[in-house]
Amino acid sequence: MLCAPAAGRALLLCALLGRLAAAGSPELPTAVNITWSSINFKTILRWQPKPSDYFYTVEIHGQTSDTQKKCILTAETECDVTDVLRNVKETYTAHILSVTSSRMDNFEEPPFAVSEKFTPYNQTILGKPEIQNYTQKDSKLSIVFKDPLTPYTFPNGSFQSIRDIFKHDLDYKLYYWKDQSSGKKDATTKSNKFEINVDSTKNYCFYIQGIILSRRENRDGQESVVLCTSVGRNILDEYGAEVFIIIAVIAIAVITLAIVLSVILCKRKKAKSAREKEPLNGV
Structure with a gap:
């Protein structure tokens, strides 16, 4: 008769201790802005924010494959997950767990964020040939x-x-x-x-x-x-018609200048010759 009340008190005590433990362990921030970046099947997972006093661990979940962990207890905000996506036609999601080193031994599930679905065969970008x-x-x-x-x-x-x-x-x-x-x-x-x-x-x-x-x-x-x-x-292909137009304009300008100078010099020569033929004053 005393066993049932004793068992009830034990369960109540466990529940109270659980609430106190939860109250003493505030919920950690979870990842946001999770993106997949993949070129030629090299795939990098990125997210925000930078952690402070906690870490991230990445879990890759496939539709038919076993869950695999990557970048365990990392303080970075990116993770190369290429080697766990070998089945390129599989569709994957990433769970980014926010954890503390002490909480890894705890049976309680840490807070996490879930990425969009990613299928490498359909979504990786082809690189440059x-x-x-x-x-x-x-x-x-x-x-x-x-x-x-x-x-x-x-x-x-x-x-x-x-x-x-x-x-x-x-x-x-x-x-x-x-x-x-x-x-x-x-x-x-x-x-x-x-x-x-x-x-x-x-x-x-x-x-x-x-x-x-x-x-x-x-x-x-x-x-x-x-x-x-x-x-x-040829030269026209190399430099274009514009350069030839400039050269032609310069050539025309040089030829025009040469003609003008020739005319001026010719007139001066004639004027000088005419002055030399005039009689000197007083003679």
Whole structure:
């Protein structure tokens, strides 16, 4: 008969102690402005604010994969989570826990903030293709370029390229135009080479970017550097018509000045000759 009241008093005491412990441990601030930043599958998680007297621990939750912890007890506000996102078609969320070092041993769940969902295959940005070489011979422009690499490796240790992951879902688009012109044309390939017909008397500028065909957003990758050919480049192509107009104006001015000076010198010479032929006064 005495057991039940004793058990009730024990539960009440535990509840009171729990409330006192909670009152003595104020809730820690949670992360805000959580963003995913990913280029070629290298993915960085960022958030705010900078912690003061507490730390952050990141938990990555996948739809079908086990929860994994990263950047445990960090005082930073960013975390490289690339290595736990290897299943690039999985959709992940990040839980950013606000913790103290002493609270890690506590069974109580720390406060945390949850990120937006992130699917690397759909959301990573394609980096710049690397143009290895290009030639313009007669009416043919040939361009060879290299796929951007990812942080992920094959079993032999070599790095996978974005083509190894996206396969036939990856296209490259070339934008090209005559030098000194604004009218662009484009061409598409699934290989690492472009060969296009051009005007053999003109120089061309161009850049390349990758495209993921299955995407509705973030389809276009970063643009490569802009390069220009120089085959058959003449002075007019190099400097433009404006420079020739300036040179022509200067030449006309010099010729006009020379003519004016010649006329003045000629008149002075005639005047001097006329004075020399006049008789001296008093003679």
